[in-house]
Amino acid sequence: MPDIIHLLPDSIANQIAAGEVIQRPASVVKELVENSLDAGATHIRICIKGAGRTLVQVIDDGKGMSATDTRMAFERHATSKIKKADDLFALTTMGFRGEALPSIAAISQVEVKSRKAEDELGSLLVISGSKVEKQEAVSCAVGTSVSVKNIFFNVPARRKFLKSNETERRNIFTEMERIVLANPHVEFTLIENDVETLHLPKAGLRQRIVQLEGKNVNQQLIEIDEETTLGKIHGYVARPEFAKKGRVNQFFFVNNRYIRHPYFHRAVMTAFEPLIAANEKPSYYIYFQVDPDTIDVNIHPTKTEVKFENEQVLWQILMVTVKESLGKFNAVPSIDFDTDDAPEIPVFDPSRSASMPRVNLNPNYNPFRSPHSETYKSSPPAFGWEQLYQGFEKEVSSGGEADNTATLFKPAGADQNLPETDLFPEHYQYKHKYILTSVKSGLMIIDQHKAHVRILFDKYLEQIKNRQGVSQRVLFPEVMELSASEAAALPSIMDDLEALGFELSNLGNNSYAVQGVPSEIDNGDPSLLIKSMIGKSLETDSDVKSEIRESVALSLANLTAIPHGKTLTSEEMLLVVSQLFACPTPTYTPDGQTVVRVISDAEIEKKMQ
Ligand code: ADP
Numbered sequence: 001m002p003d004i005i006h007l008l009p010d011s012i013a014n015q016i017a018a019g020e021v022i023q024r025p026a027s028v029v030k031e032l033v034e035n036s037l038d039a040g041a042t043h044i045r046i047c048i049k050g051a052g053r054t055l056v057q058v059i060d061d062g063k064g065m066s067a068t069d070t071r072m073a074f075e076r077h078a079t080s081k082i083k084k085a086d087d088l089f090a091l092t093t094m095g096f097r098g099e100a101l102p103s104i105a106a107i108s109q110v111e112v113k114s115r116k117a118e119d120e121l122g123s124l125l126v127i128s129g130s131k132v133e134k135q136e137a138v139s140c141a142v143g144t145s146v147s148v149k150n151i152f153f154n155v156p157a158r159r160k161f162l163k164s165n166e167t168e169r170r171n172i173f174t175e176m177e178r179i180v181l182a183n184p185h186v187e188f189t190l191i192e193n194d195v196e197t198l199h200l201p202k203a204g205l206r207q208r209i210v211q212l213e214g215k216n217v218n219q220q221l222i223e224i225d226e227e228t229t230l231g232k233i234h235g236y237v238a239r240p241e242f243a244k245k246g247r248v249n250q251f252f253f254v255n256n257r258y259i260r261h262p263y264f265h266r267a268v269m270t271a272f273e274p275l276i277a278a279n280e281k282p283s284y285y286i287y288f289q290v291d292p293d294t295i296d297v298n299i300h301p302t303k304t305e306v307k308f309e310n311e312q313v314l315w316q317i318l319m320v321t322v323k324e325s326l327g328k329f330n331a332v333p334s335i336d337f338d339t340d341d342a343p344e345i346p347v348f349d350p351s352r353s354a355s356m357p358r359v360n361l362n363p364n365y366n367p368f369r370s371p372h373s374e375t376y377k378s379s380p381p382a383f384g385w386e387q388l389y390q391g392f393e394k395e396v397s398s399g400g401e402a403d404n405t406a407t408l409f410k411p412a413g414a415d416q417n418l419p420e421t422d423l424f425p426e427h428y429q430y431k432h433k434y435i436l437t438s439v440k441s442g443l444m445i446i447d448q449h450k451a452h453v454r455i456l457f458d459k460y461l462e463q464i465k466n467r468q469g470v471s472q473r474v475l476f477p478e479v480m481e482l483s484a485s486e487a488a489a490l491p492s493i494m495d496d497l498e499a500l501g502f503e504l505s506n507l508g509n510n511s512y513a514v515q516g517v518p519s520e521i522d523n524g525d526p527s528l529l530i531k532s533m534i535g536k537s538l539e540t541d542s543d544v545k546s547e548i549r550e551s552v553a554l555s556l557a558n559l560t561a562i563p564h565g566k567t568l569t570s571e572e573m574l575l576v577v578s579q580l581f582a583c584p585t586p587t588y589t590p591d592g593q594t595v596v597r598v599i600s601d602a603e604i605e606k607k608m609q
């Protein structure tokens with residue numbers, strides 16, 4: 001029997017090994033950008049085409065490589081970062097395995113240009129599927145540019161395994177988010193399909209978080225800062241009232257490397273526990289600086305899991321540090337963070353704390369036939385109803401418009417009297433759906449979702465008319481792919497979308513990058529919102545501008561209004577009710593659904609016989 005074992009050719013061995021390091025375009029981005037950081041770059045440009053399938057190019061102004069090093073860098077286990085096993089315990093670089101470049105070169109077509117400052121010429125190296133095709137001297141800028149084209153071109157099975165462009169793009173952003181948060185002092189530019197979609201100038205940590213998440217976040221951040229013999233813990237946690245149910249930002253970094261750490265996560269959650277609901281999650285950005293020999297970054301091939309030598313003690317320190325900062329903040333609100341730049345919160349958003357409502361009453365409308373202002377004056381409610389009340393009082397004393405309101409409150413088919421309210425002395429939320437309050441003539445029931453639709457519709461329509469929507473740049477512009485009919489309909493509402501604060505840039509081929517969204521929308525998928533508005537405008541089937549506007553405003557209002565099922569605080573209910581009754585037609589939604597009904601005392605009385 002002949003011997004059957006033989007060595008695999010390098011190219012196949014590399015392809016197999018590449019699977020460990022390079023799973024998708026996002027892995028290429030991560031590895032290349034980490035190399036640039038290790039090379040001391042101060043500005044890193046990332047160019048992406050076709051969600052990274054066609055091209056990932058990373059250009060840095062780091063220290064560059066000699067011609068020999070450029071070639072050596074593609075040998076397996078070739079690294080400049082460690083020399084001996086002990087170095088593993090003193091790591092100060094992101095990379096150390098010497099696997100990334102050979103892995104990338106095994107499954108794509110790579111072109112590298114690199115030059116060191118002291119060299120006059122740089123070198124160009126072209127490799128395709130591990131085979132060196134060209135190396136020559138070229139003139140190029142100091143630093144390194146690595147282009148990775150046609151990932152998995154020679155491994156069709158893996159290429160097939162890639163997900164939709166949208167998903168691959170999202171993965172790239174997820175990697176980038178971690179890297180840019182770990183390196184605020186480095187400038188980053190992202191260029192997608194030749195369009196610059198993200199530019200982050202060098203910044204401090206708080207600034208970098210704000211660059212990424214938007215200005216509103218600034219006022220949410222509480223700083224944490226603790227130095228012990230075991231290391232330093234620094235960063236920010238979001239104030240508990242900004243905790244959310246959906247996706248939140250939860251980041252740990254150790255020595256500027258993003259890590260996952262479920263155990264430390266529990267320490268943060270323990271500190272937050274008494275302050276947030278069980279199903280809510282707080283955002284946090286927490287940075288450990290520890291002696292490199294007290295961590296082991298070597299336990300996981302993609303290196304997001306890191307083992308700490310002093311895990312239990314650090315757990316305690318972290319928990320106490322977060323708790324203390326939250327406590328300090330609660331004791332002295334507004335000292336910890338600067339609010340100079342903080343924007344005014346323009347619209348009700350249940351995930352944020354309610355700012356004092358400003359009441360803009362419609363002068364033609366008075367729901368209060370006989371005000372009970374005296375009762376109120378003697379005991380203003382604790383959370384600042386007084387100002388609200390003053391608004392009402394002014395309105396009330398300006399004279400009765402009772403007949404007008406009587407009709408406004410008359411639900412179809414019912415003969416009900418004007419509710420004469422006690423300025424909403426109690427609110428009660430029923431089944432997370434209705435706001436109930438007693439009014440003079442009975443029990444008023446307000447549908448929280450429909451009420452908010454009415455409020456937002458009026459607001460959005462106003463914004464469209466006055467072109468006053470405030471846009472907020474999004475961190476990672478989403479690419480929205482439209483059908484031919486959607487793309488054809490888009491121009492008819494483009495003006496209105498822009499007036500609301502949407503910023504779209506045309507990428508060609510019916511694709512658009514959503515670069516900005518109305519500042520009040522921070523949940524929800526913007527491309528879904530836009531598509532739904534396009535859909536509605538198509539259904540409206542009208543060329544009349546005002547009708548199109550109304551359909552845009554209504555569908556956005558429907559999509560962004562407080563849903564049924566959302567628990568509201570007293571302040572939030574008050575805000576909804578006060579804003580609702582500042583609308584000219586509070587009783588119905590723009591499409592004619594009932595927002596408010598009153599069950600008369602007589603009806604209740606009858607039921608209770
Ligand atoms: P590792 O980063 O683990 O050392 P890589 O395969 O990623 O392994 O890179 C191999 C070597 O190539 C690095 O150790 C570094 O010396 C060099 N190198 C790679 N990218 C760059 C770059 N952008 N600038 C300078 N040197 C680089």
Ligand code: MG
Pocket residue numbers: 031034035094095096098100101
């Ligand atoms: Mg590397």
